Amino acid sequence: MKFLVVDDSSTMRRIVINTLTKAGYSEFAEAGNGSEAVDQLTKSPVDCVITDWNMPVMNGLEFVRAMRANATTKTVPVLMVTTNAAKDDILEALKAGVNDYVIKPFTPDVIKAKVTAVMCK
């Protein structure tokens, strides 16, 4: 199973990858913003996307909308990891096509549980 981890912070990408590696996953691709992530997806398909919201160039919401508009990435599960916790933000993200939502800071167990949940949906 391959993940695409999208975050402008290399630290946060490593935290997510470390957490998922401990959970038994081993294949990852990385991108620093939504535009890089779109490029990554055209080169190589993934099974699940984990993306931040607030990023330069193309933010997470724009990226997810671009994914959902593309026939090949339309159904790929997306987990959004962000500090935005307002109800309106969560609704906007779900409306854009995000499958589930994790609010930072998070514990490793939360990420693992949410990844399992979006993959099962």
Added chain:
Amino acid sequence: MSTTRVMTEAPPVPDHMVRSLVESTREVFETMLFQVPVSHPPRPAVSREPRADVVATIHLTGPCRAVIGLYCSEPVAKSMAGSMLGLEATEIGDEFPDALGELANMIGGSFRNRMAEGGGTWAISVPTVNIGSGIITHYPTDVGRVICPFDSKGGEMLLELVLRR
């Protein structure tokens, strides 16, 4: 010819905002750094303090404008980055500014979410990190400033809350 002298007065920083910053910092340290920082009583900031070698800053706007600054030494910054990444401080190189920025982002985000519970819409900036020697951030005199000292696993760090009118 007469002149009118405009008196400026620093706005007080409400206790609930200071408490929220302390609670946000504890929450981020406990969940992302797997350590419990020891907090010391907050104090008003005086001129030319805090002073540090690494400063991570994040701005918030909403019902009022605020700035959160995280001040520490480079060894403490590397220790915190190491805790976030599951590495020893000695294994941390040029990645510590990114880690400090993300730390400030999460503390600011948690603080923003706590503030939003009281009403109003809050927005948060992207974090900036400055590295140097004895960095001081200068603010106008009409801002309210409070310093919240903490002892982390790697040593002392200071969180500053700056409130603008």
